[in-house]
Amino acid sequence: MQRILTKTIGFGLNLWSLLAPRQAAKMAGQIFSTPPKPRLRPKERQFLATARQVRREIAGQNILEYHWGPEDAPLVLLSYGWAYNAGRWRHFVPDLIEAGYQVLAYDPPGHGLAPAGILNIPANAAIVRALLEEYGTPYAIVGHSFGGSSSVYALTESPRSLHPKRMVIMASFSFAPTVFREYQKAFGLWSPLYWRMVRGFEKRVGHSIDYYDFALMSAALPHIDGLLVHDPGDPVTPYAESRRYHDFWPGSHLYSPGEGGHHLGTETVTRAVLQFIQGKGISAEAERQERPLHAEHELVRHFVGL
Helix, strand or coil, rough: HHHHHHHHHHHHHHHHHCCCCHHHEEEEEEECCCCCCCCCCCHHHHCCCCEEEEEECCCCCHHHHHHHCCCCCCCEECCCCCCCCHHHHCCHHHHHHHHHCCCEECCCCCCCCCCCCCCCHHHHHHHHHHHHHHHHHCCEEEEHHHEHHHHHHHHHHHCHHHHEEEEEEEECCEEEHHHHHHHHHHHHHHHHHHHHHHHHHHHHHHCCCCCCCCHHHHHHHHHHHEEEECCCCCCCHHHHCCCCHHHHHCCCEEEECCCCCCCCCCHHHHHHHHHHCCCCCCCCCCCCCCCCCCCCCCHHHHHCCC
């Protein structure tokens, strides 16, 4: 049913673009950047109620922060994926608090308990950067999907003094144009409408979408212990995306559990992530990158877009 609805909306946009191309492209862009209506389960609401909640505007966005643990403890920043909410971290936070950390998670616009709004990678990355500037250098950052890509980008525009010691990127895409092409495919957008939408986005953010190659950006993070987690059977984000991160991120580890799907909400994965954050070791199944590709490697252009 959802697929039929998506195709119907796309067909309508295509027809509209014949009469009003600019307006149709603008609407296509708004749909692309509008999160679905949040759905919080009772157990997620109960968990979020245990946090110190702070509503605020940061980086021009209305968000809701969730704080757990003592303010003078090492900070772990959590950033989740598109259409999730901070309740997804309910299996991580108690163990982190018990281990002596403070934890900060947030709901960006249109997610969880935050006000409705438009969101994209540059905007979410700006939120992450602003939180780092506000609360100081984190000990670790954990980013899932959209939140992982945003966090990598945020660090490229943040001073090294704000970079974490460790970073976990879970099921995250590594190249923005891949996401745009998936959107075009899902809605069946005609090429002229699609490219008008893309150019409008590029004009707003000040960069070509090709600029947002997060795997290449990770090549500049050799000083951060990186753990990439991705189920090869992920039905949302192709496993090749984490492979690209691993190709370029010096010293990174790639852990590929054959379970968890896109959410990666299994006890095994949660335990592996928590152990890594605390410096208690890495799964024996994880691969370490000993010979990363340089960002200027001649094969880079070949790999872009996988």
